[in-house]
Amino acid sequence: MKERTLRLRAIKKLIRAHRIRSQEVLLTQLQNEGFQVTQATLSRDLKYLKVGKVSEGDEGYFYALPSDDDRRESERHHIQDFLRGYISLEFSRPVGVIRTLTGHANSVAIALDSLHLEGLIGTIAGDDAVLVVLAENITGEQFLETLRTRIPEFEE
Template sequence: MKERQSRLKAIKTLIKNNTIESQDDLLALLLKEGYDVTQATLSRDLKLLKVGKVPDGQNGYKYALPGEDENGESEAIYVQDFLRGYVSIDFSGNTVVIKTFPGHANTVCNAIDNLNMDEVLGTVAGDNCMFACLREGVTGEQFMEKLKKHIPGIED
C-alpha cells in the first residue's frame, strides 16, 4: 500500500509540473521516476485522483488535477461537463442561448453556474437548451470572451 501512495504522489507532482497529453506520456514519466506500472493500474490511479483532461489552449488536451474550490469540486470537471454537453452558443442582447445534446442542459447550466462568472446573473435549463441572463451592460461578446478564458478552444 505504501508504494501506491508514493505512486499517487508522484502522479500528482508530474501532472502539476508537466503538460501531459496521454497515458503513454505519463507512463514514460513514471518509468523515469522508477515506477513500473501497467496502463490498467495507471487508469485506476487517475480515476482515484479524479484527474481529468482539459483544453491546453492550443487545440489539444492535457491532464489536470482537480483544483479544490469552496464546494470541493474542480473547475476541470465543470469544463469537461460543459464540453461534453454543449452543441452551440448564440446570444441576443443580454440573453445567451446554449443548445445542448438532449438531457445535457442541466449539466451545462450547472457548469456555467460553478465557473463563477460575474457576467452571468442566472441560468435556466430545459432538456436540450439553456438560457443565461447576463448582467446589465454585459454583451454576448464579453460573455464569450470570459467563457474562452475558462474553456480555451471553445467555438462560438
C-alpha cells in the same frame, strides 16, 4: 459591494482565522461582524463555498475551505461537463440560448453557474437548451470572451 459578497468574504476570513466547530458559532461571529443572517442563508453560503468539516481526532470537527487542488479539480470537472454537452450559443441582448445535446442542459447550466463567470446572472435549463441571462452591462461577445478565457478548449 453587494451584501452577499461581503458576507462570503467574512465567512472565509472567519473560517481561516478560527477553528469553528458549528454553524451556531459561525452565525454568532458573523452577527458580531455586523451581518444579519439566518441559519438557512448561512447553510446555503457554506454549501456555495464548498465548506467541509475536517476531523480533529477526539476534539471533534471544524469547518475548512476546500484546498486549491480541490477547487481546480472541481473547476476542471465543470468545464468537462460544459464541453461534453455544448452545441451552440446565440444571444439577443442580455439573454442567450445555449443548445445542448439532449439531456445535457442541466449539467451545462450547473457548470456555468459553478464557474462564477463575470457578468452571468444565472441560467435556466430545459432538456436540450439553457437560457443564459447576463448583467445589463455585459454583451454576448464579452461573455464569449470570458468563456474562451476560462475554457481554453471552447471554440465558438
